[in-house]
Amino acid sequence: MTPGAETMVARDLKLRLIYPRFQKFLDGHERLKPLVQKHQVGNYTMPPPLGLPLIAALTPPDIEVNLTDDNIGQPVDYDEKPDLVALSFFTPQANRAYAIADEFRRRGTKVIMGGIHPSCLPEEALLHADSVCVGEVEPVWDEILADTRAGTLKRLYKPVGEYDLARLPIPKRSIFEGDNYSWSAHLVLATRGCPVRCTGCPIPLKEGLDIRFRPVAKMIEDIEAMPFKQFYIIDDTVMLPNKRRILPYLMSLMEATAGRGLSIFLASTMMMFADPEFYRKLKRGGTSSMYTVFGFDRLSRALLSPECSPKEWQDGIDLVHMIEDAGIHFFGSFGVGSDDQDEGVFDRIIQFCSESGIDLAEFYIETPFPGTPFGQRLEAEDRILHRNYDLWNTGNVVYRPKGMTEDQLLSGFQYLWEEFYDGKDENRTLRTFEGVMNRPV
Known part of the structure; x- marks a missing residue:
């Protein structure tokens, strides 16, 4: 090596990625413990999120990348001396993430x-x-690595413009130890951005109002690289009733996934097509379950309100039947505590589930998450009770509701779980979740 050449060699970097632990939303509800042990609903561990696997995939192979999955109890080694610790988290993990970060710093x-x-x-x-990286990491990750190497890390990184999802790498999911997650499935990203400002969703703020689509060929490449045949498309935007852009994309994806022996979980609100043939096409594409969130979109809010008309009620029931008749398992996720609900909402939910034949459901307390219209409004109205983020997991009352007391909301939440699962066959509860049933709690 010529004199001085060593100064031209890039310094090796060592990164430590950490996924902080968080409290499941039924933890701490002792009266629900027998139900959780019997049915495992609310207790199974979801597949790991995509943020850290995407960072691992974006990082050049000459940089050492290691993961600590604090969520499954892997110990955090504070004596390690990485060049950079990266934490990715959502609100219920924030307290733990801050504690980890404070100790490393x-x-x-x-x-x-x-x-x-x-x-x-x-x-x-x-x-x-x-x-802090605000928004999408992909456009700025190379800059973050370069600044880390140079010792010039900036306080904020914000992408400029929209990231082309055709460039999205296949997430390096292998950084998580799969045997520690009870649902044998993967999360898959299809879109980013959403033009619909649902009251409880931060996506428009974080990813923008324009929907961007990941090319179907890239989706298939990702799916083919997975060890499991079951996966969950995490974007409910693919189920929005927008025929001009969304419907052609979803149908193209279903045509590409058909005949591959897949089991696909889709997410949606009640803002879905009332078209039986549409759901038959989803089934032919491999769709096995429809996770449907109630509480934030205008249709489900009307359905659960005291002013719900007989037609709105029957339309909701007919939609559930339409999905089930196509061979797709309907999974209802019911939010309670919004300002337009009163104490009668709990019985209305049980009645709707009974009349529509829903046999798999979860129930959550609406939570004023940062970046959501609901959270922004409650902040402005000074109705948030505390910032103990450990309890901001949709299983606790963290704000002052309008249509009922805090005690009534918490009691109604627990009542829903007990009343809905009373008499249900535990062997059928999570029948479409591969790897979950019969696991010890």
């Missing part, structure tokens, strides 16, 4: 944060981090 290690919560509250996150 106390020992002189640089920390960067990203994900939904830091993107929505960057100034709060910067109290515990050297840097």
